[in-house]
Amino acid sequence: MKLPVLDNDTSLATSEGCQSSGCGSSDDSLTHLPEEIRNKVANHPCFSEKAHHYFARMHVAVAPACNIQCNYCNRKYDCSNESRPGVVSEVLTPAQAVKKVKAVAAEIPQMSVLGIAGPGDPLANPQKTFETFRRLSDEAPDIKLCVSTNGLNLPASVEEICKHNIDHVTITINCLDPKIGAKIYPWIYWDHRRIRGEEAAAILIEQQQKGLEMLVERGVLVKVNSVLIPGVNDQHLKEVSRVVKEKGAFLHNVMPLIAEAEHGTYYGLTGQREPTAAEVEEIQNSCSGDMNMMRHCRQCRADAVGLLGEDRGEEFTLDKIEAMEIDYPAAMEKRAQVHQEILEKLDADSGAAVQPQVPAASRPVRMAVATKGQGLINQHFGHAREFLVYEASPEGVRFVNHRTLPRPYCEGGDTCGEDAESLMAIVIRELQDCEVLLASRVGFEPWSALEEAGIQPNGEHALEGIEEAILAVYQKMQAEGQLQAKQPSLQTA
Amino acid sequence: MAYQIVDKCVNCTACEMVCPNDAISADVNQFNIDPLLCTECAEAFADPQCTSICPVEGAILDELGEAVNPPGSLTGIIPLVAA
Ligand code: SF4
Ligand code: SF4
Numbered sequence: 001m002k003l004p005v006l007d008n009d010t011s012l013a014t015s016e017g018c019q020s021s022g023c024g025s026s027d028d029s030l031t032h033l034p035e036e037i038r039n040k041v042a043n044h045p046c047f048s049e050k051a052h053h054y055f056a057r058m059h060v061a062v063a064p065a066c067n068i069q070c071n072y073c074n075r076k077y078d079c080s081n082e083s084r085p086g087v088v089s090e091v092l093t094p095a096q097a098v099k100k101v102k103a104v105a106a107e108i109p110q111m112s113v114l115g116i117a118g119p120g121d122p123l124a125n126p127q128k129t130f131e132t133f134r135r136l137s138d139e140a141p142d143i144k145l146c147v148s149t150n151g152l153n154l155p156a157s158v159e160e161i162c163k164h165n166i167d168h169v170t171i172t173i174n175c176l177d178p179k180i181g182a183k184i185y186p187w188i189y190w191d192h193r194r195i196r197g198e199e200a201a202a203i204l205i206e207q208q209q210k211g212l213e214m215l216v217e218r219g220v221l222v223k224v225n226s227v228l229i230p231g232v233n234d235q236h237l238k239e240v241s242r243v244v245k246e247k248g249a250f251l252h253n254v255m256p257l258i259a260e261a262e263h264g265t266y267y268g269l270t271g272q273r274e275p276t277a278a279e280v281e282e283i284q285n286s287c288s289g290d291m292n293m294m295r296h297c298r299q300c301r302a303d304a305v306g307l308l309g310e311d312r313g314e315e316f317t318l319d320k321i322e323a324m325e326i327d328y329p330a331a332m333e334k335r336a337q338v339h340q341e342i343l344e345k346l347d348a349d350s351g352a353a354v355q356p357q358v359p360a361a362s363r364p365v366r367m368a369v370a371t372k373g374q375g376l377i378n379q380h381f382g383h384a385r386e387f388l389v390y391e392a393s394p395e396g397v398r399f400v401n402h403r404t405l406p407r408p409y410c411e412g413g414d415t416c417g418e419d420a421e422s423l424m425a426i427v428i429r430e431l432q433d434c435e436v437l438l439a440s441r442v443g444f445e446p447w448s449a450l451e452e453a454g455i456q457p458n459g460e461h462a463l464e465g466i467e468e469a470i471l472a473v474y475q476k477m478q479a480e481g482q483l484q485a486k487q488p489s490l491q492t493a
Numbered sequence: 494m495a496y497q498i499v500d501k502c503v504n505c506t507a508c509e510m511v512c513p514n515d516a517i518s519a520d521v522n523q524f525n526i527d528p529l530l531c532t533e534c535a536e537a538f539a540d541p542q543c544t545s546i547c548p549v550e551g552a553i554l555d556e557l558g559e560a561v562n563p564p565g566s567l568t569g570i571i572p573l574v575a576a
Contacts, residue, residue, distance in 0.1 A: 064505045186569050189507075
């Protein structure tokens with residue numbers, strides 16, 4: 001079977017950024033990876049921007065304990081309003097986790113990946129983590145397994161990781177310099193002691209790097225996550241990117257710091273600011289010369305279920321899964337069929353040319369899209385919790401990143417809430433670099449507000465493919481003479 | 494001589510995993526230390542293990558009822574003192 005999802009027409013190559021038509025043709029794409037790695041990641045929503053419109057992932061929260069403290073984390077649980085790593089509503093036993101995974105796999109056949117990511121550090125809970133993996137590789141062999149870690153216990157866990165069919169490990173590496181590390185990690189638990197400051201950071205960094213090398217040596221795929229903390233490690237991440245790539249990590253994911261005071265984290269309470277979308281993009285671009293960058297990460301909760309950007313965890317709480325009868329062999333057949341169909345669709349799409357018919361000097365245009373998945377413009381403006389931002393240029397259409405709203409403009413029903421106005425202000429601020437907004441429908445009031453803010457709403461392409469629609473709009477703008485001069489207000493990367 | 498866990502505990506299980514004497518177990522709302530089993534780790538380690546990994550300030554008290562990890566000691570967040 002051919003799996004060209006990440007590998008298509010090279011005519012679209014640009015110097016930076018992820019070519020949205022398959023994350024496949026730009027410098028920071030996955031194209032240079034060996035065939036067998038590309039096959040491994042083709043149906044992984046977190047690794048392939050293309051795949052993430054179709055394939056779903058889930059995390060099970062079986063690992064409550066942690067062995068380090070990070071300044072962006074607060075060890076309180078059960079805050080279901082929050083969507084960020086390290087937070088969950090329910091910690092599961094391995095047996096409950098296995099049941100939940102099978103239930104989700106049966107109900108959401110496009111779920112391809114199961115991760116253990118917390119809420120603590122999975123490798124600080126080796127018994128629970130590996131028992132879950134062991135049972136899943138026996139009982140649900142069609143699910144890809146992956147694990148995230150802070151890396152402190154990684155070298156000690158590599159043997160065990162290799163035993164269980166785990167083909168991806170994510171290590172969070174925020175720095176290579178203990179001086180910087182001391183500003184991120186107040187303490188670690190190591191060798192039966194609590195160790196602080198630079199000494200702690202130096203040990204953590206050493207274990208992370210050693211773990212990375214050991215995994216690469218054994219052929220396990222390693223992705224590196226870094227939290228971008230303005231003024232702390234922002235200037236340092238390019239070096240991190242260079243080094244981890246050199247050591248064999250296949251993907252680097254730079255994520256913005258989340259630091260709201262109400263989360264009670266050190267950074268949140270001490271006023272450490274979060275990076276702006278433009279800053280994140282700038283760092284991603286500056287790292288991309290060295291590394292495959294990942295730009296569609298949603299920083300999922302440790303118990304997230306569904307497509308990236310959605311969370312269907314509520315449908316699979318313990319009491320609900322207890323009541324479910326699961327015929328896994330039947331589910332496996334269904335899943336194989338669904339996965340095959342998606343891969344065929346991705347395969348077919350990847351052949352389509354997305355080269356705009358515009359003069360080479362035309363300026364790039366950013367557009368925001370409301371989508372529920374399937375690669376289509378299929379969501380009402382008012383129901384969107386996030387927008388995907390794309391950039392059209394003479395070279396093609398590339399995915400930039402996503403922009404999240406605190407809640408949708410219309411939270412169900414026909415009223416759009418008293419705070420519609422302030423939400424509109426957030427939408428406009430988040431999408432200030434966009435000139436067009438594509439949705440399946442846009443209501444009258446938001447339509448006028450968007451237009452006034454210089455973002456042209458567009459409902460004409462409902463249910464069309466995202467890239468084709470963007471291409472059509474871009475070409476229409478060109479035909480109308482809108483692409484000649486660079487707009488002063490346009491933010492460029 | 495025994496340590497004690499109070500209701501600031503967030504049930505993260507970390508202490509349970511590192512206690513050399515299996516003195517710690519989950520209770521209804523929090524973890525508890527069995528005073529008959531806890532030795533304050535005296536014979537085994539330089540530092541008591543539960544308080545070396547517990548991430549929550551004030552969750553574990555020593556035999557005098559004092560927090561082994563007082564406010565500010567782990568997170569660096571110094572609590573506001575009323576003026
Ligand atoms: S002080 Fe030592 S023996 Fe006592 S509960 Fe803590 S870890 Fe166990
Ligand atoms: S380590 Fe602290 S917070 Fe965690 S279970 Fe033990 S006492 Fe509770």
